[in-house]
Amino acid sequence: MKAERDGYFWFYDGSIVVQAQDKLFRVHQTVLANSSEIFSTLFSLPPSDSDTQDFIEGCPVVQIQDLAQDFSDVLRALYNPSHFDDFPSDSELEDILNFISGTLRLSSKYMIHSLRRKCITLFTRTLPATLEGYDSRTSRGKSTSKHLKSNVVMRAIRLAQETNVTLVLPFAYYCIARLPSRRILEENSDDISWQQKTICLVGRERLRYAEMSLSHSFLLGFRPASTCSNVLCSMARGPHTEWHLMEASRHPHPLRPYNRWNALNVCPECVANAKKQHTKGRQEVWNCLPAFFELKTWEELRTVCEY
Numbered sequence: 001m002k003a004e005r006d007g008y009f010w011f012y013d014g015s016i017v018v019q020a021q022d023k024l025f026r027v028h029q030t031v032l033a034n035s036s037e038i039f040s041t042l043f044s045l046p047p048s049d050s051d052t053q054d055f056i057e058g059c060p061v062v063q064i065q066d067l068a069q070d071f072s073d074v075l076r077a078l079y080n081p082s083h084f085d086d087f088p089s090d091s092e093l094e095d096i097l098n099f100i101s102g103t104l105r106l107s108s109k110y111m112i113h114s115l116r117r118k119c120i121t122l123f124t125r126t127l128p129a130t131l132e133g134y135d136s137r138t139s140r141g142k143s144t145s146k147h148l149k150s151n152v153v154m155r156a157i158r159l160a161q162e163t164n165v166t167l168v169l170p171f172a173y174y175c176i177a178r179l180p181s182r183r184i185l186e187e188n189s190d191d192i193s194w195q196q197k198t199i200c201l202v203g204r205e206r207l208r209y210a211e212m213s214l215s216h217s218f219l220l221g222f223r224p225a226s227t228c229s230n231v232l233c234s235m236a237r238g239p240h241t242e243w244h245l246m247e248a249s250r251h252p253h254p255l256r257p258y259n260r261w262n263a264l265n266v267c268p269e270c271v272a273n274a275k276k277q278h279t280k281g282r283q284e285v286w287n288c289l290p291a292f293f294e295l296k297t298w299e300e301l302r303t304v305c306e307y
Contacts, residue, residue, distance in 0.1 A: 023068035070102030127168035211254035219243035225273035
């Protein structure tokens with residue numbers, strides 16, 4: 001394959017030429033070696049007897065089996081200190097994936113820990129790993145499940161599995177589980193596997209039960225607060241009416257914050273008690289989210305990402 005020089009990463013004082021596909025990058029060996037133990041070891045190995053060392057303008061040529069665009073993305077992140085800071089904070093998931101995919105793949109492969117951590121931080125911006133992160137995005141008017149494109153979420157799942165960023169999988173599966181069944185059952189080449197789709201369909205039923213028994217149980221099984229002095233609260237029909245409205249939805253959403261408190265038609269003490277149950281229930285749903293989709297605990301998923 002005839003290789004050509006990269007138009008941007010060809011430094012006149014570069015000390016090594018890296019070839020990825022049909023692109024040549026003349027860069028500084030110390031920059032790569034200081035960022036990655038893998039590169040440091042690679043550059044320190046003497047060529048074997050069967051290898052003929054190639055040189056370009058006096059610089060040794062090293063070939064890597066990676067996409068040229070991915071390597072270019074890594075170089076941009078290494079050579080530009082504000083690379084991640086300049087990325088718009090209000091970007092959607094598709095833009096984030098376009099921005100981090102190459103860098104995340106190679107920073108994981110070559111153990112460039114600083115870049116991997118920054119990629120994961122961006123990844124969890126739209127696929128949160130904490131309930132606080134979910135609520136923060138929701139409060140800014142950003143939907144975290146309904147309006148995420150199905151093909152984009154599936155692309156995110158594939159990238160997460162490829163790079164072992166399993167921390168984003170629970171909420172990504174949550175988004176898939178809330179899709180219409182006909183979309184999940186479509187057969188597209190870029191979709192997640194049928195095994196994963198089955199897990200999401202089973203998870204949907206678990207989400208429905210969680211909505212009923214945890215996050216919104218204060219509606220279905222409403223009971224007046226222990227401090228309630230209004231006898232009418234025990235006969236209030238508002239909570240059950242609200243539950244039936246929610247039950248009519250075909251797509252369970254136990255993480256959805258409830259805010260129609262006036263519709264309950266109960267006293268302030270009962271509203272306060274219901275809010276407390278709702279907050280506790282949503283946290284319990286979040287804690288159980290990985291288990292709903294056959295994943296390890298949040299703590300274990302976080303440990304895997306920090307290798």
